Amino acid sequence: MSPVFRFAPSPNGYLHLGHAYSALLNFDLARAGGGRFLLRIEDIDTSRCRPAFEQAIYQDLAWLGITWEQPVRRQSEHLAEYGAALERLAATGLVYPSFESRAEIARLVTQRETETGRPWPRDPDGAPLYPGCAKVLSQAERAQLLAGGVPYALRLDMAAAVARFGDLGWTELGQGPDGKSGAVGARPEAWGDVILARKETPTSYHLSVVLDDALQGITEVVRGQDLFHATSVHRLLQTLLGLPEPAYRHHRLIRDTEGHKLAKSGQAVGLRALRAAGATPAKIRRTIGVI
Numbered sequence: 050m051s052p053v054f055r056f057a058p059s060p061n062g063y064l065h066l067g068h069a070y071s072a073l074l075n076f077d078l079a080r081a082g083g084g085r086f087l088l089r090i091e092d093i094d095t096s097r098c099r100p101a102f103e104q105a106i107y108q109d110l111a112w113l114g115i116t117w118e119q120p121v122r123r124q125s126e127h128l129a130e131y132g133a134a135l136e137r138l139a140a141t142g143l144v145y146p147s148f149e150s151r152a153e154i155a156r157l158v159t160q161r162e163t164e165t166g167r168p169w170p171r172d173p174d175g176a177p178l179y180p181g182c183a184k185v186l187s188q189a190e191r192a193q194l195l196a197g198g199v200p201y202a203l204r205l206d207m208a209a210a211v212a213r214f215g216d217l218g219w220t221e222l223g224q225g226p227d228g229k230s231g232a233v234g235a236r237p238e239a240w241g242d243v244i245l246a247r248k249e250t251p252t253s254y255h256l257s258v259v260l261d262d263a264l265q266g267i268t269e270v271v272r273g274q275d276l277f278h279a280t281s282v283h284r285l286l287q288t289l290l291g292l293p294e295p296a297y298r299h300h301r302l303i304r305d306t307e308g309h310k311l312a313k314s315g316q317a318v319g320l321r322a323l324r325a326a327g328a329t330p331a332k333i334r335r336t337i338g339v340i
């Protein structure tokens with residue numbers, strides 16, 4: 050079976066050198082292994098994604114010399130499929146609605162920290178874990194809030210999910226942020242009760258990425274080390290949904306001269322700006338060390 054790779058950017062800004070590294074690595078690995086290379090547009094966050102950024106992705110990748118199969122999967126066109134997967138997850142009894150806004154959660158967390166004098170646990174990205182208040186609502190209370198049209202997020206009851214499917218892991222072909230490779234134990238509990246969907250969007254990054262990787266037959270997930278810890282959640286969702294496990298290779302991040310991860314707003318490393326300043330695709334490859 051020939052390997053299937055993908056590059057899955059979100060059109061919420063212009064691509065930079067970090068994206069070029071990831072896209073070229075996937076493309077080169079696919080070519081070297083006689084495999085396929087797919088492009089996926091991760092555009093479920095309609096408040097941040099723009100058609101102009103999507104067009105720029107196609108132009109910048111083509112300029113780099115990358116070619117991809119058609120049609121391109123655009124997540125915004127598949128909401129019904131995510132909704133169906135969400136229903137399958139809900140049928141496991143491990144999903145519940147939470148009704149607090151982000152600001153309310155932040156206030157609750159500060160309150161708990163003041164009460165206990167200890168920092169509230171944070172997820173691997175540094176966000177406080179959901180304090181779990183909505184988990185204890187009765188069926189009647191939930192029904193009332195839902196009927197009243199209160200906005201909600203659907204969350205995974207992580208403790209219950211881990212109790213059922215605790216012993217998960219993956220084979221890391223690249224390296225985690227702490228140099229881990231080989232057999233890695235998954236720790237989805239580090240993320241707490243993750244959001245799977247919201248009232249207005251029947252999906253989330255985690256849910257759509259695992260579903261799409263399976264639907265597109267992706268066999269190799271090659272992406273930045275910033276997503277290493279997210280793989281724990283992805284392995285759990287794959288198990289809950291009965292989806293196959295791809296191979297994972299997390300790659301180093303391209304950093305700026307101060308050692309920070311590149312941001313989409315950092316125009317100095319944007320591919321368009323570099324091209325306008327006279328850079329060539331060969332120069333970009335040399336800069337990021339993909340020859």
Ligand code: GLU
Binds near residue numbers: 276
């Ligand atoms: N869309 C994600 C991003 O732009 C990447 C998702 C993935 O590779 O799993 O960061």
